[in-house]
Amino acid sequence: MTLAIDSARLSSEIDALASISDADVPAVTRIVFTPTDLRARAWLIERCREAGLAVRQDAIGNTFARWNGSVSDSPVVGTGSHIDAIPNAGKYDGVVGVLGGLEAIRALQRDGFRPRNSVELLLLTSEEPTRFGIGCIGSRLLSGTLSPDAARKLKDSEEKSVDEVRQAAGFGGELEEVKLPRGYYKAFVELHIEQGPVLERENIPLGIVTNIAAPASARILIEGAGGHAGGVLMPDRRDALCAASELILAVETAARTSGSIDTVATVGMCDVFPGAVNSIPSRVRLSLDVRDTDLARRDAVMQGVEHASQGISGKRSVSIRSELLNADAPADCAVEVVQALTRSCEKHRFRFRRMISRAYHDSLFISRISPVAMLFIPCRNGYSHRPDEYASPEDIARGALVLAETLASLSA
Numbered sequence: 001m002t003l004a005i006d007s008a009r010l011s012s013e014i015d016a017l018a019s020i021s022d023a024d025v026p027a028v029t030r031i032v033f034t035p036t037d038l039r040a041r042a043w044l045i046e047r048c049r050e051a052g053l054a055v056r057q058d059a060i061g062n063t064f065a066r067w068n069g070s071v072s073d074s075p076v077v078g079t080g081s082h083i084d085a086i087p088n089a090g091k092y093d094g095v096v097g098v099l100g101g102l103e104a105i106r107a108l109q110r111d112g113f114r115p116r117n118s119v120e121l122l123l124l125t126s127e128e129p130t131r132f133g134i135g136c137i138g139s140r141l142l143s144g145t146l147s148p149d150a151a152r153k154l155k156d157s158e159e160k161s162v163d164e165v166r167q168a169a170g171f172g173g174e175l176e177e178v179k180l181p182r183g184y185y186k187a188f189v190e191l192h193i194e195q196g197p198v199l200e201r202e203n204i205p206l207g208i209v210t211n212i213a214a215p216a217s218a219r220i221l222i223e224g225a226g227g228h229a230g231g232v233l234m235p236d237r238r239d240a241l242c243a244a245s246e247l248i249l250a251v252e253t254a255a256r257t258s259g260s261i262d263t264v265a266t267v268g269m270c271d272v273f274p275g276a277v278n279s280i281p282s283r284v285r286l287s288l289d290v291r292d293t294d295l296a297r298r299d300a301v302m303q304g305v306e307h308a309s310q311g312i313s314g315k316r317s318v319s320i321r322s323e324l325l326n327a328d329a330p331a332d333c334a335v336e337v338v339q340a341l342t343r344s345c346e347k348h349r350f351r352f353r354r355m356i357s358r359a360y361h362d363s364l365f366i367s368r369i370s371p372v373a374m375l376f377i378p379c380r381n382g383y384s385h386r387p388d389e390y391a392s393p394e395d396i397a398r399g400a401l402v403l404a405e406t407l408a409s410l411s412a
């Protein structure tokens with residue numbers, strides 16, 4: 001027998017999961033711990049049980065589907081990703097890594113492979129920051145990057161805490177039990193769409209990730225003074241939106257002048273209060289997102305933004321306060337996992353390139369407790385987090401095949 005991916009089945013499962021959504025086709029919306037998310041999880045658990053995998057869930061809803069190895073207490077070879085989706089997203093994002101991982105395991109089973117180390121498919125909770133304002137809650141807790149106390153303080157927009165929401169969704173137990181011991185994993189590999197244009201542009205079907213960029217994010221609150229758009233003369237104004245405009249451009253400048261193309265900074269949200277045509281903006285909330293492969297350079301940009309804030313605040317007599325949401329270190333992928341992926345590509349004579357992941361993923365956090373690497377496949381126009389996100393069945397099957405080979409070599 002030869003290792004073969006059932007591409008038709010994998011495609012139909014991706015469609016089936018996409019149909020469990022709070023948005024109309026082709027858009028997918030699946031926010032963590034909503035009834036829709038729970039239905040999607042139940043559907044996935046059924047598929048895992050059909051494959052003979054033993055399923056367990058932890059207190060935050062991370063779901064482990066295990067194919068037991070012949071040496072019972074040896075460290076686990078893991079794969080997986082997330083199935084939550086931001087509002088109006090597409091159907092591939094984390095799903096390819098979860099269903100592709102499941103199909104990789106089934107392909108190995110059909111091939112008669114018997115793993116020595118257990119192979120575990122992992123569905124990680126809330127990779128997307130939609131509900132609680134911070135991404136990768138499951139993998140952060142699992143790796144000890146987020147403390148249970150800090151997790152308990154997180155609230156959604158309805159002021160419901162993580163504990164309230166997870167318990168209502170049926171995930172009891174203590175958050176303290178989520179953290180996995182060091183040495184739990186022998187290796188972890190995450191299959192994912194690139195979410196960028198490099199592979200498609202270079203016509204290369206596979207990317208092996210060697211580094212994952214370091215993200216930092218903050219909320220910025222600017223408070224000035226409101227007033228009537230006709231009545232308050234220009235010298236007397238303390239317009240919060242004008243101050244925000246200067247700050248947004250300072251963010252851009254800080255990233256552009258960092259000295260590296262790998263530095264990126266984004267202000268993606270701007271809430272203006274009171275938001276009326278004839279009223280001077282008195283309050284503005286901004287989001288800030290800065291990423292880099294180099295931690296010192298990323299932090300220098302954050303400091304540059306802080307410095308600019310102080311200058312703008314003084315000059316315009318507005319208050320600018322910033323609340324840091326996360327500032328994570330970058331991850332270097334593990335040589336042995338990168339090599340296992342490389343050998344798998346070479347075995348099938350698939351062309352590949354090494355690359356950096358500029359988006360962050362659960363693997364960034366799992367890297368704190370396990371050797372990790374990621375495998376990227378192309379997605380059309382580099383689009384992701386939108387309804388027209390697309391990866392071809394051929395590219396997905398190729399990724400799943402390389403993943404299967406890699407899981408086999410790591411667990412043999």
Ligand SMILES: [Zn+2]
Pocket residue numbers: 082093094127192361
């Ligand atoms: Zn993702």
